[in-house]
Amino acid sequence: MFGPGILRVVLASLVVLSHTSGIKLGGVAVIAFFILSGYWVTRQYDLKYRLETSPLRTFYLSRFLRLYPAYVVALVLAFAVRKGFGLPYDPDWPQALPLLGVATHSHDLLGVSWSLDLEMQFYLIAPLAFPLLKRGAFILCLIALFTWIGFQIKEATGLATVFIYIASFGLGALIHAWNLTFSGYHAAIGIVVALLILIAFKIGFPGAPEIAAEARFGVEGAGPTLFVGLMLVPLVGWAVRLPSGRFDRYAGDFSYSLYLVHYPFFFVIRKMAGGEIGDIGKLAMIAGAFAFAALFFLVVDRSAEKWRASYIRGLRRRAEAKQA
Template sequence: MPALLGPGLVRLGLAMMVLVEHLSRFEIGSLAVMVFFTLSGYWVMRMFDESYRHMPRPLTTFYVSRFLRVWLLYVTVFLAAMAVLWGLGRYDPATWAALPILGVATHDRDIIGIAWSLDIELQFYALLPLLWAVAARLRDGAGWGLLALATLLLSAFSWVLLYRTGITLVTVYLPLFVAGAAIHLLRLRASSRLALLSVGAFVLAAVVVYLTPEARQLLIYGTDNPNHNKLFALLWAITLLPFVAWNVHQPSGPVDRHMGNLSYAIYLVHFPMIIAGRELVGRDLSDPEKLVVLVGAPVLALALYLLVDRRYERLRRRVVRALKTLPPPRRAAIIPIESAPMRESDSVQ
């Protein structure tokens, strides 16, 4: 595997895959989101373990930090998109339901296009203390095996609930988050050879699906039922777990970390840009116009990252430092897991 394939570059590539899906006939964006969920399970668990659990008020600090990291940039893009749509005469008051993010995965009033995945992400943050408490009591492989089985059964039940009621819960995608968390907690590492085999299995699965006429629509255009597309993407993403276990341990310098940070801005701005373009021309975008968006969305995201997101990040860090000075509560809120504290990496978001 290439030595320069750092975690930030992979996250940037996943964000671009979501952009490509929204501009083309290739159903690869849902896959990218599923891999993002696994990466989130790893980075958030690692960040909490190495940084926040040693603070006087770990949960308070963690939740405030996550809120500032996710919601501030989201609400900036959300309000800008609402203003643009209002100017184009397409204002819909019902869209304000997406402002708090939570619930978007179910009610689907999403002018950002990907806010449903942020809703799932926030639900995972809410479950993190429970997952941490369970992991603290797992002493052997049998315990982790029972956790894996319980996670799969809960996910299967949640998929049934989703298909029957349309309610989307984090438990639908919980196996991906738990897999990412386990990579950190169990110190799982994959060799470059295993990572390469993982990518090979991923490509082979895509070839088999493409060559199967009844299943080809899962890769091209997608099925009429978005739940089918997401379920397939989840199963497809599982083939990449060894690659993820390899990639998260690769070196990540300043440039790689900036690319990873930029991925969130691209993730947020690209779909409103596509919608605004369609409204301006009064039709679907032509291929040259899609090319303009393909190039323009990362450029706009870069400006947003440099001018806005980095300021939000400095604010987040100041708030976290201030919370560190608060006196600790009388009782510890977190069950400790033996692990050497480490400085929070800039690549952890």
């Protein structure tokens, strides 16, 4: 059954396809990921972390530990494999270890870390912005203002901040804060509108703005990609209200592993192949990426997640004991 976890796998698969084919929908898929993140993080903070004895500490630690351990393992593994096989690598890759700042300096062996940088930035501001979400139209004005500020900062200083894409995170947050509901019909309309806009940008008129395949931070590509991606708000709003069983939750968690490891996996295969890879080879490469992601998910991500859950439970018990 389709659910939010399956949607995450579909979006991660679109990113995979954007790195192997002419189907360049990876940037739009990343925007949908940001909308999902805005919803889930806001919902978790509101219904769970906000009620903790130490809400900010627990929230920040939990979000950091969900994102960072698997990221570091994937990054170090990507370097070790390239080094071990004598493949080229960015000598400044250690700058990506802190994660924050990758979207600005782009020293990234994973090819997708810029978006995780933005995720981390969003985690930092989410609890602070939470009280503003019930302010009606005022919050929409703030979202528009900070989007403009984000583009101005990027243009003037080169710094890539979460504010460029704050509309995607913010509208996702409002799905929860305003209890917005969307039907499958609304989701279908959103997808059709997004596709029509993509077609118009692609063939509709001369000089149409470029849709960034990876939604990177060239100001020229980020704006149109964001615009198209926001058409998927109804899709996300519909999916998050669907039942999510154990399989769906595992699928959603698996999407993170697929997102992390597919790009360095493709890089190594291409370099070792030493030439152009045909369509059959690309299909085999995609299948291999899914298989490797499944292994990474079971060995690395699940272990990190179990440790995180245990650590946060212990943190709660200690905080409650002090309170008592």
